[in-house]
Amino acid sequence: MMNESLNTTRQRVSAAEWNVRVQLSAAYRLLAHFGVNDLTYNHLSARVPDAPNQYLVKPTTFMFDEVTASTLQKFDFDGQPFQEGPPSRGGAFVIHAGILAARPDVNVIFHTHTTANTAVSAQEEGLMMLSQHAMAFYKRIAYHRFGGFEFNLEQREPLLRDLGQYRYAILRNHGALVCGHSVPQTFVDHHFLEMACRAQVAALAGGRPVTTIEPEVCEYAAVQYEGIDPAKSGSKDWAACIRLLDRISPGYDE
Template sequence: MQTQSPAFSSVQGRVSATEWQLRVDLAAAYRLIAHYGWDDLIFTHLSVRIPGPEHHFLINPFGTLFEEITASSLVKIDLNGEKVDDSPFPVNPAGFTIHSAIHEAREDAQCVMHTHTVAGVAASAHSEGLLPISQQSLFPLSGLAYHEYEGIAVREDEKARIVRDLGTANYMILRNHGLLTCAANVADAFLAMYVFQRACEIQVAALAGDRQLTPVPGPMIEKIQSEGNKVTSNQGGLLAWPGLLRKLDRINPGYRD
């Protein structure tokens, strides 16, 4: 039985500079998800689309822990779930179903992240969904979609309903299942997931207090994105991303391999 981390030969130099940077960023995101405790062993997925008409995208090698993933180990697949480049690892069919559906339908959704965190799944089971009870909740509530639970996402016909339910939103609660964010780049998708996760954690904690909650006034939701853009000088997740990479370089280097 293999007990050491799997070894992968580097693909740097065999892929474009653009693809390599996407690989580095996505591998970093996987390790950050592990660092914050949002991984579910090997059973959730982050993906990023490679620019081009083929709609190829990168996803995790199924069976590898998130803390082990490297830029070279990511698997490149097409919209049919077929591996474009050779890899000894398979792709999780559920990950393919969700991510391929969104990448095909949404040109702006270059990066898609999906998690099964305790707080995220708990909030997804609340009948009211995400409540407007924190500043963090306002960001997802400004563009939030819901998708009803249909079992493990392995059926082809569910893809159309995922796309329909997501619409133009960048945040989605998959009922009884977890959270999903999408964005134009890895940094923005990660920041969105960070805020989304915090909103769910706050909601679970607030409801556990067994006290009447004070909702945020509705008009605040309408202007939260513009106010957030002011705070980050329109840089979004890119403002925090270099610092997050420096953190990884200190605590879990190797994602660039």
Template sequence: MATAVLRNSRMSEAEWQARQELAACYRVFAMLGWDESIYNHITVKVPEEDDAFLINPFGLHFSEVKASNLVKIDIDGNKLDDNPYPVNLAGFVQHSLFHRHLPDAHAIAHTHTTAGMAVASLEGGLQPTNFYAANWVGQIAYHDFEGVTVRAEEGERLLEHLGDKRVMLLRNHGILVMGRTLPEAFVKHWSLQRACEVQMATMAMGKPLTIPPEVIAVHQRDISKASAPGGPGKADFDAMVRRVDKIDPSWRD
């Protein structure tokens, strides 16, 4: 009942739907092992409110996130609801920067997965040595580690290094992906994570085979032909949410 009151009296239907989708995404990340204690972040802009976005409550594990306990803040860090949970400064500084300056960055995910951090810490970063890595050749930005991201002045360099790309490996740090929709950000992270996992496994066995540039060009040209309908990542994301629902559907609350 409390959730219904919160939904009806304090937010639009569009915001509630965005909250549910984002809460589901947190549960999917937890299910797939992409969580990191109470740290890391996935954010989405609030529909019809360009200066507001939703972020996880600092102190909760991804598996505890619900639609109703997500925190609504503006791009200056002001809390826009009476949520009792704080917001992690490291998450706000980085995500607010991109939400502020990039109109197409509707959804942003940042993680410290073992594979993502390992490849981000490797000289040369992601290598063109497997199917998923071939998706990303020429499309990944890199940013050198400057310590925990809590200083606004780092933002200028983050934007400069990102350029026109929407996927970044933060060196010695982890994965950062952006999407025009949350499912698109999800599938970008899924694909990059798989690329990093396979690279780790391959390099542990010996010298990897490198995919020739001309083959990568054909692969990137044709990869959309193997995509499911509904928009980038939609079918993939929906399938993962169905799996989450079998475990715990409380994200909907």
């Protein structure tokens, strides 16, 4: 019965949607493997490529390592479901549907609370230019003040205002937000931000003076990073991660 259900899901969606479903479920499993999870909270979402007013996201009761391509749920930007079950609500609706509706240049959103990015979100300086991983975000990251759990629709507009046209955001006392063009690109961008946050927390924990990178070098490196073709960004690392996932967590693509 399980296989019949999975086959039905694959058969009733387009090849383009199925490909994004597989990528998104892989991203969920990979983040779980790398320790990026907060019980059933946090979401990764992706726009349906041939239905741009619809998006895919995990069920609210699932942990990251449970997600498969077929169990991803699909909603429109008003929160109406395309499967049996309730409308979209909470963070998936307020944050993900809101950003995807407002930003046609964004196709994928990762919202996470890790120990490192939450710690950086609570530091007055925000993300500091202490490592090469931080360079991609130099003067390219927004800051959004904490206004309570993002469960209510009135919290959407302040987030959209603060995000502006940025693709990255530190959510103060909360976590991080990474937006992108594709799942592989967003996965790698999120990895860089997470590494930058971990490096910052470790450096400051040493209790010794730290050295920041000169502004002109930061800008040069940020432009270098921006010059990477979004269609290719993450392809090498993504392919390696998929090989890893096939070894340690098969079934994500069912």
